[in-house]
Amino acid sequence: MTYRIIRPIQAASAVAVTVLAALLPATGAAARPSVLQVPSQYPTIQAAVNAAYAGDTVRVAPGRYHEQVTISKNLRLFGAGRKATTVVAPDPLKPNVGDAAALIGVTGGAKVEIANLGVSGPVAHPCAEQPLHAGIFVAGGATLKLSRARVSDIVNTPVESCDHDGNGILVGSFLTGDVGHAVIDHVEVTHYTGVALTAFSAGTTVTLTDSLLDAKIDPATSVFTGGVEIGDAASAHVTRNVVIGNRCNDFEDACGPDPSVQFQAAAFEDGPGALPAADTEIAHNRFIGNDAGLYLFAFADCCRVHDNVTRDSIFYGAIVQDGDTTLDHEKIVGGPVGVIAVADLADTTATLKGVVIKGAATPTKTQDCCGFTASIVRVPGSAPVSAGAHRARPPGQAGAHAVAVTRRAG
DSSP: OHHHHHHHHHHHHHHHHHHHHHHSOOOGGGGSOSEEEETTTOSSHHHHHHHOOTTOEEEEOSEEEESOEEEOSSEEEEOSOTTTEEEEOOSSOOOOBTTBOEEEEEOTTOEEEEESOEEEOOBSSOTTSSOOOEEEEEOTTOEEEEEEEEEEEEOBSSOOOOTTOOEEEEESOTTTOOOOEEEEEEEEEEEESSEEEEEOSTTOEEEEESOEEEOOOOTTSOOBOEEEEEOTTOEEEEESOEEEOOOBOOSSSSBSSOTTTSBOOEEEEEOSSSOOOTTOEEESOEEESOSEEEEEESOTTOSEEESOEEESOSSEEEEEESSOEEEESOEEESSSEEEEEEESSSOEEEEEESOEEESOSEEEEEEEBTTBOEEEEEETTSOOOOOOOOOOOOTTOOOHHHHHHHHHOO
C-alpha cells in the first residue's frame, strides 16, 4: 500500500521537474546568442570577438572601425560589404601577432571565416615608428577562409618602403618560421608597399583564386612591391587572378633591367629559403604592367607554372635565373623581352613548352656570368627563340634577386 502511494508521487515529481525546466530560461553557454552584433550589442569588433564563444558569428554593421582585431578562437566575422564595413588602422598601432602589427591577426590555431569586410590603412607614421606589417596576418597554425573582402592602403605615411612591412596578406613567416593556412577567394588587395600576398614556412598552405592584386603605387614613389611571393617550402595554388603594376622604384640605381646586379619586381616570384612545396601551382592568371610577370629564381622545376598570360611588362615577361625551369603554355604579349634565362650562380636552362610570345621587342634572351651558362630550349609548338646578348658582371657577386627576396621576407 505504501509503495502504491509513493510511486505516483515520484512520477508526478519527475514530470513537474521536467515541465519546470522547460519553462525556466536556460543558463550558461546555451543561453547566449550565437550571433553577436556590432555596434548594437558590442561597441567594437574586438569586444565582440572577446565575448564570443567558439563557433559564434560576429556580424558588423556598415561603418569604419578604428581598431586592430586579433582572433584566436574559431568563429565567423561578417561585414555588410567590403566597401561598407571597414577595419581602419588606429593610431597608434600595437604589435598583435608576435612583434608585428597587423590590422587583423588570426592566430592560436583558430579556424576563422571572414567575409564582406574591408581592411584599410594608411598609418600616419614614418617607417621609423611602429610600421604596418600586414593588413591581415595568419600565423600560429591558424586557418583563415577569406572571401569577398578588400585589403587596401597598407602603407605608412609618408609612403615609403618599410623593411619587411607593408604586406597585404601574410600567411606564415620566414623570419619566425610561423605557419598559417588561408583560402582566399574574390578578394581585392590594392595600394601596398610590400607584397600583396606572401606565404612562408614548411607546412603553410595558401589557395588564391579569382582575386585582384593591384599595387596602385605612384611610379615616382620609392618603393619595391610584389604581387605573390611563395617560399621557404610553403605550398600554394594561385589560379585565375589578376596582378597589376608591381614595380621596383626603391634605391636610386638598384632598380633596373639587369637581373644580375639590379632588382625587378614581379607579379609572381619564389621567395627566400627552401623552394615552394612541390605541389605549388601558378596557373591561368593574368599579369599586367609589372617589371616582370614571373621571376623564378633557383626554381629548379619545383612546381607547375602554366597557362598564365603576361602583358606589357616593364622589363621581362618571365625571368628564369640560376635553376632549370619549364614554362608551360605561357602567353607573353608586349614588353622589351619575352623570356630571359640568367646564369650567374648555376648553369640554367629555360624550357619553353608551348610558349607564345607576341609583340616583345626581343622574344628571348640569355645572360651568362662567372663561368656559368644560360640557355633556352624550345619544345615544338613554342614561339621562335632568338639568342640575346650576354652581359657579364664581376665574378662572385651575388645576384640582385637573392638580396631582394631576403630583404622583403615576412
